[in-house]
Amino acid sequence: MSDRRTFLQRVLGMGAGLLAGPSLLAQAGNNGLPLDSAQLIKRDAIVDPGPAFSAPVITTDVGDLPFTMDGLTKVFHLIAEVFQQKLGPDKTIAAWGFNGSAPGPTIQVNQGDHVRVIFDNRLPEQTSMHWHGFEDKIRYDGMPGISQQPVKPGGRFIYEFDIHQEGTYFYHSHMAMQEMAGMLGGFIMHPKVPYRPHCDKDFLLHLQEYAVLPNNTVPNTMNMEYNWLVLNGKAGPATTPLIVRLGDRVRIRFVNLGMDHHPMHLHGHTFYVTGTEGGSIPESAWWPGNTVLVGVAQARNIEFVANNPGDWMLHCHLPHHMMNQMSSTVGKMTRNAGMPAGEDMNTGMGMLSGTPTVPMGEDYGPSLGRGMGFGSNADMAMTNGPTAAQGMGDMHGAIAKDANAVPNFPQDAYMEGPMMAMDEKVAKPENYGLPAGWSGYMQGMMTFVRVLPPAQYDAVIARMRQSKRSGDPYASILSQG
Numbered sequence: 001m002s003d004r005r006t007f008l009q010r011v012l013g014m015g016a017g018l019l020a021g022p023s024l025l026a027q028a029g030n031n032g033l034p035l036d037s038a039q040l041i042k043r044d045a046i047v048d049p050g051p052a053f054s055a056p057v058i059t060t061d062v063g064d065l066p067f068t069m070d071g072l073t074k075v076f077h078l079i080a081e082v083f084q085q086k087l088g089p090d091k092t093i094a095a096w097g098f099n100g101s102a103p104g105p106t107i108q109v110n111q112g113d114h115v116r117v118i119f120d121n122r123l124p125e126q127t128s129m130h131w132h133g134f135e136d137k138i139r140y141d142g143m144p145g146i147s148q149q150p151v152k153p154g155g156r157f158i159y160e161f162d163i164h165q166e167g168t169y170f171y172h173s174h175m176a177m178q179e180m181a182g183m184l185g186g187f188i189m190h191p192k193v194p195y196r197p198h199c200d201k202d203f204l205l206h207l208q209e210y211a212v213l214p215n216n217t218v219p220n221t222m223n224m225e226y227n228w229l230v231l232n233g234k235a236g237p238a239t240t241p242l243i244v245r246l247g248d249r250v251r252i253r254f255v256n257l258g259m260d261h262h263p264m265h266l267h268g269h270t271f272y273v274t275g276t277e278g279g280s281i282p283e284s285a286w287w288p289g290n291t292v293l294v295g296v297a298q299a300r301n302i303e304f305v306a307n308n309p310g311d312w313m314l315h316c317h318l319p320h321h322m323m324n325q326m327s328s329t330v331g332k333m334t335r336n337a338g339m340p341a342g343e344d345m346n347t348g349m350g351m352l353s354g355t356p357t358v359p360m361g362e363d364y365g366p367s368l369g370r371g372m373g374f375g376s377n378a379d380m381a382m383t384n385g386p387t388a389a390q391g392m393g394d395m396h397g398a399i400a401k402d403a404n405a406v407p408n409f410p411q412d413a414y415m416e417g418p419m420m421a422m423d424e425k426v427a428k429p430e431n432y433g434l435p436a437g438w439s440g441y442m443q444g445m446m447t448f449v450r451v452l453p454p455a456q457y458d459a460v461i462a463r464m465r466q467s468k469r470s471g472d473p474y475a476s477i478l479s480q481g
């Protein structure tokens with residue numbers, strides 16, 4: 001038991017308070033049993049005292065910031081830096097983030113903890129960290145030039161907090177453009193008395209947007225229109241699904257530190273909104289829905305019983321946020337089979353040259369690519385025309401014979417479907433068992449909640465375990481049972 005607990009604490013970066021005593025084994029036991037529908041109803045209707053700890057939060061594609069102990073103080077080392085980050089296959093950006101990740105790794109603490117964050121600035125300019133929603137001393141509020149002197153390049157500042165709140169909080173640079181380059185992260189305060197009902201799975205999803213042109217790796221932080229909509233730093237289909245077992249009670253915490261508001265929609269389930277950026281909502285005030293609007297600088301916690309098996313979509317419902325790189329679909333090349341990748345966006349859209357020098361210029365093929373930011377030969381290793389369907393899906397009959405005579409054709413004909421499929425490029429254990437070609441239909445701020453019956457759940461978890469990824473965001477689940 002003590003070995004296991006030590007191991008879990010190391011892997012999860014959790015304090016002893018979170019993994020208290022014998023309930024850990026009870027938890028593994030509960031998860032080892034299939035639930036029939038009667039049990040599901042019972043589970044929903046009766047307030048289960050549940051285990052005496054909170055499930056650690058899983059931040060897919062990001063993970064946690066580890067800590068060390070200095071006496072009774074939890075010490076985190078947060079490093080602001082610039083690095084390359086893949087939003088998906090074939091699209092890399094120069095991100096400004098923390099410890100090699102944008103969003104930065106999640107900090108998880110317990111109510112009652114004393115916390116120290118040693119912050120190092122490895123950016124080429126000064127910065128300052130704000131701790132969003134913290135009711136703490138103003139000298140640690142991170143307002144540059146007001147509550148503290150900015151942290152100069154190469155400089156360090158030490159923040160200290162007494163955690164008396166609970167809920168979904170976040171940290172971010174208080175320099176606005178740095179925030180838009182990726183400088184934000186989650187700060188979870190677990191409650192001293194665990195929330196009821198107990199959630200078996202608890203996820204954090206950051207909602208972000210970037211404007212990055214084809215052939216470019218540098219996000220335009222002043223742009224107001226975005227072509228890359230990401231969850232935890234990945235655009236669909238490169239997002240990692242949320243893996244849950246049929247019958248699990250699930251919490252998802254959405255955090256929005258971007259420029260747009262995002263109505264997040266879950267298929268197949270009705271959830272309750274149970275928390276905001278101000279902490280948990282009393283149960284009497286929870287409200288039901290299947291879509292929750294997550295405004296800028298807000299957090300929204302939702303909870304539901306995953307009692308409906310299937311691979312359910314979870315996505316922002318703004319149509320343009322359900323796509324990746326948008327570019328021209330007009331011009332003669334869309335009318336032919338076997339489209340080339342196209343020229344770069346400027347050329348393909350006739351902005352700089354072409355005859356005529358308008359987006360409809362016929363000299364060049366359209367630069368296609370809501371798929372994965374394609375639209376440039378320089379951005380991608382393969383063409384994305386119907387001939388490059390990677391053997392997945394079937395284009396036969398996908399376009400009507402008289403399609404070209406129909407006003408406004410094409411809409412999604414070359415944007416969603418087999419030519420955008422890249423199952424192999426985004427293969428990972430969490431995608432095991434999805435139908436072939438699935439990736440051609442998943443783009444932008446979009447992922448799955450995979451509600452898996454016990455046998456399928458075990459098969460996916462086994463593959464995740466076998467992959468032995470270092471710093472696996474799912475470590476807290478993989479170390480169970």
Ligand SMILES: [Cu+2]
Pocket residue numbers: 229260261262263316317318321445
């Ligand atoms: Cu959105």
